[in-house]
Amino acid sequence: MPRQQRRVVITGTGPIAAPGLGIEAIWSALCEGRSGVGPCSIFDASGFSCPFVAQLPPDRFDVRQVVPKSYRKATKVMSRDIELAVGAAHEAVRSAGLVTKAHEPADGRMTVPADRMGCHIGAGLIAAEENELTAALATSRKPDGGFDIAAWGATGMQNLTPLWMLKYLPNMLACHVTICHDCQGPSNTITCGEASALLSIGESMRVIGRGAADACLSGGAESKVNLMAILRQQFAGRLAKAAAGDDPTKTVRPFARDAIGGVAGEGGGILVLEAAESAKARGAAVLAELAGFAATQSFCPDTVGADPCRDGEGISDAMLAALQDAGMKPAEIDAVVPFGCGAPALDAAEAAAIRRVFGDRAASLPLVTLSPLIGNCGAGFGAVAAAVAVQCLQTGMLPARVNGDASLGVDAAPAAARKADLRSILVCTPSLGGQNAAIVLRRVA
Amino acid sequence: MSEPRVVVTGIGWVTGLGHSIDGVWKRLLNAESGMEPTTRFDARTFPTSFAAEVKKDFDFRGFVKDPAVHASAGLNSQFALGACSQAWKQSGLDVKPPKDPRRVGIYLGAGEGVLDFDNYVGTMLHAWDAASGRVDGVKWAACGLAAMQRMKEIEQEPNMPLAHLAREFNCRGPAYNCLTACAASTQAIGEAFSILRRGDADVMIGGGAHTMIHPLGVTGFNRLTALSERKGDPTEASRPFSVDRGGFVMGEGSGMVVLETLEHATARGATPLAEVTGYGSSCDAYRITDIQPEGRGAAVAMLEALRQAGIDPAKRDGKGRPPIHYISAHGTGTKENDSIETKAVKRVFGEMAREIPMSSIKSMMGHLIASAGAVEFITCVLAIRDGMVPPTRNLKNPDPELDLDYVPNRARQARVDTCLSNNFGFGGQNDTLVVTRFRA
Numbered sequence: 001m002p003r004q005q006r007r008v009v010i011t012g013t014g015p016i017a018a019p020g021l022g023i024e025a026i027w028s029a030l031c032e033g034r035s036g037v038g039p040c041s042i043f044d045a046s047g048f049s050c051p052f053v054a055q056l057p058p059d060r061f062d063v064r065q066v067v068p069k070s071y072r073k074a075t076k077v078m079s080r081d082i083e084l085a086v087g088a089a090h091e092a093v094r095s096a097g098l099v100t101k102a103h104e105p106a107d108g109r110m111t112v113p114a115d116r117m118g119c120h121i122g123a124g125l126i127a128a129e130e131n132e133l134t135a136a137l138a139t140s141r142k143p144d145g146g147f148d149i150a151a152w153g154a155t156g157m158q159n160l161t162p163l164w165m166l167k168y169l170p171n172m173l174a175c176h177v178t179i180c181h182d183c184q185g186p187s188n189t190i191t192c193g194e195a196s197a198l199l200s201i202g203e204s205m206r207v208i209g210r211g212a213a214d215a216c217l218s219g220g221a222e223s224k225v226n227l228m229a230i231l232r233q234q235f236a237g238r239l240a241k242a243a244a245g246d247d248p249t250k251t252v253r254p255f256a257r258d259a260i261g262g263v264a265g266e267g268g269g270i271l272v273l274e275a276a277e278s279a280k281a282r283g284a285a286v287l288a289e290l291a292g293f294a295a296t297q298s299f300c301p302d303t304v305g306a307d308p309c310r311d312g313e314g315i316s317d318a319m320l321a322a323l324q325d326a327g328m329k330p331a332e333i334d335a336v337v338p339f340g341c342g343a344p345a346l347d348a349a350e351a352a353a354i355r356r357v358f359g360d361r362a363a364s365l366p367l368v369t370l371s372p373l374i375g376n377c378g379a380g381f382g383a384v385a386a387a388v389a390v391q392c393l394q395t396g397m398l399p400a401r402v403n404g405d406a407s408l409g410v411d412a413a414p415a416a417a418r419k420a421d422l423r424s425i426l427v428c429t430p431s432l433g434g435q436n437a438a439i440v441l442r443r444v445a
Numbered sequence: 446m447s448e449p450r451v452v453v454t455g456i457g458w459v460t461g462l463g464h465s466i467d468g469v470w471k472r473l474l475n476a477e478s479g480m481e482p483t484t485r486f487d488a489r490t491f492p493t494s495f496a497a498e499v500k501k502d503f504d505f506r507g508f509v510k511d512p513a514v515h516a517s518a519g520l521n522s523q524f525a526l527g528a529c530s531q532a533w534k535q536s537g538l539d540v541k542p543p544k545d546p547r548r549v550g551i552y553l554g555a556g557e558g559v560l561d562f563d564n565y566v567g568t569m570l571h572a573w574d575a576a577s578g579r580v581d582g583v584k585w586a587a588c589g590l591a592a593m594q595r596m597k598e599i600e601q602e603p604n605m606p607l608a609h610l611a612r613e614f615n616c617r618g619p620a621y622n623c624l625t626a627c628a629a630s631t632q633a634i635g636e637a638f639s640i641l642r643r644g645d646a647d648v649m650i651g652g653g654a655h656t657m658i659h660p661l662g663v664t665g666f667n668r669l670t671a672l673s674e675r676k677g678d679p680t681e682a683s684r685p686f687s688v689d690r691g692g693f694v695m696g697e698g699s700g701m702v703v704l705e706t707l708e709h710a711t712a713r714g715a716t717p718l719a720e721v722t723g724y725g726s727s728c729d730a731y732r733i734t735d736i737q738p739e740g741r742g743a744a745v746a747m748l749e750a751l752r753q754a755g756i757d758p759a760k761r762d763g764k765g766r767p768p769i770h771y772i773s774a775h776g777t778g779t780k781e782n783d784s785i786e787t788k789a790v791k792r793v794f795g796e797m798a799r800e801i802p803m804s805s806i807k808s809m810m811g812h813l814i815a816s817a818g819a820v821e822f823i824t825c826v827l828a829i830r831d832g833m834v835p836p837t838r839n840l841k842n843p844d845p846e847l848d849l850d851y852v853p854n855r856a857r858q859a860r861v862d863t864c865l866s867n868n869f870g871f872g873g874q875n876d877t878l879v880v881t882r883f884r885a
Contacts, residue, residue, distance in 0.1 A: 005643075040582075043580070043585075044581070044582040046582075046583060047582060047585065047586025047587050047590075048590075077733065118728075125557055125601060125602055125603060128661075130580045131578060131580055134569040134572075134573045134580050135573075135578060137570060137573075138570060138575065141570065145570065147563075147566045149486070149487050150487065150489065152490075152664075153487075153488060153489070153490035153491035153492075153494075157664045157668060160664065160668055161668075163669070163733075164665060164668055165665025165666070165668065165669060166669070166733055169624075169626055169871060170557075171624060171870060171871075171872040171874060172733065174625075174728070174872065175733055175873055176733065178728045178729075179730050179731065179732065179873075181730075182730050183730055184729070184741075184745070185727065185728065186726040186727065187726070187727075187874055188623050188625060188632060188636070188874070189872075189874075190621055190622065190623050191557075191602075191604060191623065192604045192607070192622050193602060193604055199621055203621075206639065206643065210639065212726070227585050227586070227589065231586070231589050231593065232599065232601075234590070235593075235595040235599065236595075295550075295619040295620060295621065296547065296618060296619065296620065297550070297611045297618065297619075297620035299611075299612075299617065300612060303515060303517070303612045304608050304609075305608050306599055314617060431604065432599070432602065433602060433604035433605060434608055435604060435607070435621070435622075
């Protein structure tokens with residue numbers, strides 16, 4: 001039997017994705033059904049099965065603008081994934097009204113003491129920036145053009161900056177965020193593909209629940225808008241098949257009969273989780289309660305989970321266990337934010353799980369689908385989903401839905417943004433690899 | 446309601462010193478080194494050209510039920526399957542599997558898989574346009590899609606060892622992989638312990654698997670000047686706590702443990718090997734390259750683990766000994782780590798610190814990076830079992846600044862009832878576990 005644990009609430013959100021940084025930018029795009037999917041401006045992606053990506057344009061986000069002046073130099077050793085996490089954390093802290101070290105408070109005092117502040121940020125397999133690495137590799141070539149490893153070992157590697165590897169260690173997302181905001185409590189980096197952000201939020205919930213921290217910066221971030229990530233998506237059977245002349249905004253069709261796969265996205269988010277009692281003590285505005293969490297593993301017929309188990313049993317196990325953790329029944333859930341990446345096999349597994357958990361209600365239980373607009377942001381996806389769910393509870397609104405249909409017996413057909421009575425929302429993300437994480441968010445009175 | 450006690454019922458490892466529990470343990474107690482010239486790639490011109498590699502006689506197919514199910518397994522997954530099969534077998538769960546797979550979880554600290562280096566570099570160079578200083582995306586895609594292979598790419602995801610273990614041992618409960626650099630598998634075992642204590646599973650596999658003995662791994666650490674570049678005999682290159690220490694030596698492999706609630710272990714008649722009684726985790730939040738110079742975060746992790754275990758670091762035990770009888774040090778052999786770790790241990794135990802044997806098996810097995818914590822945790826379990834403390838090899842020129850008992854060069858007999866296992870990661874994560882002799 002689980003012991004009595006402290007309740008955990010959400011007091012700030014900092015999502016980041018193609019539409020921009022912060023819930024306002026993302027929410028307005030979602031409500032208008034405005035897609036961030038289009039041609040890639042960083043490199044020509046037309047050699048892959050899908051030429052489109054969902055990228056966050058440089059004019060909407062510059063990491064140098066969000067770090068303290070004293071930390072600007074460190075932005076030079078930030079990969080894109082780190083930039084996204086640092087931006088999201090900055091926004092989350094602002095949204096929660098926290099004073100952290102990043103604000104350089106005159107009296108040095110932070111809202112939450114450094115040793116009571118944890119940080120859990122899910123991360124992906126970070127790809128080396130190809131131009132920087134190849135410029136160095138190209139210094140070590142044999143006369144026939146092939147790579148000369150002896151030259152590389154002897155001298156070539158000196159062309160990489162000494163800190164090169166630190167851009168690509170997954171825990172450098174949390175490293176930079178904990179330095180900026182001085183979080184000295186428990187910190188972890190969960191790397192379970194698309195389940196990473198919700199697993200991180202769940203771990204923060206447990207850490208706060210058992211009293212090891214009073215607040216956590218929690219979520220995930222990843223950019224799949226790079227050559228290696230897109231190649232891997234294509235190899236995994238998750239990348240859409242589209243031609244340059246197609247309408248990019250129609251590429252991702254979650255749960256639709258004519259679904260053709262997903263697109264690479266970039267983004268994620270940080271949420272501020274706090275013990276309910278400490279949030280109350282500081283008079284914080286509580287955005288939602290994090291009422292339940294669970295993690296499970298699916299049986300994977302192909303072992304690695306690229307080909308998901310169609311019955312979705314591991315996914316429904318996670319949903320049911322998160323409900324049980326919240327002490328709630330499926331009937332109390334008013335909307336679900338699934339992964340819904342538009343890859344038919346994975347969508348089918350998720351739909352089967354939703355039908356198993358919600359039975360007759362599945363056909364009318366509103367799904368909030370994000371991937372047609374923001375793409376697959378991997379380890380960050382669950383954090384965007386959680387921030388959007390919080391906003392739904394806050395506003396009593398469901399955002400617009402595009403490109404899906406009702407063919408899988410779930411409510412994924414196109415719809416305009418609309419009012420809804422929302423008390424509790426379930427968010428669930430299954431990963432390539434078979435890990436599933438689910439959280440239940442509850443409106444506060 | 447009191448929290449469940451958590452016991453260890455199985456251990457297994459695959460390392461540069463072998464792949465059986467007692468075989469490797471014997472070699473550690475003999476102060477043997479697993480370091481040899483690197484064979485995984487041609488490292489002859491690299492600043493560091495030696496490592497403690499898992500030897501060619503390791504074949505994971507001899508450990509698993511049906512090798513075909515794991516045909517795609519990359520090196521990390523192979524190491525994980527080999528280590529976990531030993532642990533699972535020792536726990537007895539292979540004969541009588543748990544009734545409900547949803548109550549069996551996994552928490553690993555496994556690393557990213559090995560890059561398909563030749564094809565990766567070939568693709569980059571093929572698509573390189575020197576004039577613009579850019580890779581041509583279309584050329585890159587055409588070359589990469591033809592040259593690289595589907596399963597080799599998927600296997601690089603850090604959650605793949607986890608996926609293989611879940612399939613092999615039919616685990617459907619909480620499943621995580623964390624990657625906090627050199628602290629990862631200590632953190633994984635600590636979080637697995639926390640999941641069991643909360644009652645969210647009955648059995649948890651914990652551990653890690655990692656190799657970074659590949660061209661870009663060695664490049665990355667060489668550029669950071671973190672690796673030993675010592676010339677001469679590679680078995681003398683890893684020199685934790687020596688005045689002439691010059692960095693760590695890479696190892697590779699996996700350590701895996703089966704943890705379960707005491708209630709679950711007792712009900713099925715399993716024999717606990719040891720008990721996990723405390724876990725502490727903290728973050729330096731200091732600098733991306735340096736450890737907090739006073740060992741602040743490391744001390745916090747140790748203190749929290751001790752607090753959970755109900756141990757007062759200032760108080761002697763019932764037999765008049767210090768409250769901890771062995772510390773498995775992070776002990777990488779870098780200038781910075783060994784001196785700050787020493788400071789942190791003194792900060793926690795004060796004057797008594799000098800009486801506690803503290804050694805680094807990295808001097809023999811090398812640094813297994815994400816999986817280092819798991820093999821060092823296993824060392825603590827064995828120290829308790831056999832009353833033997835493994836040595837720190839190559840400690841012939843002690844650093845006058847470092848004044849603890851590092852168990853130089855020779856293993857030592859000692860009754861060990863309670864151990865600390867420390868690991869600290871690049872990026873600031875500090876994790877400590879307390880392992881205790883099991884008493885019903």
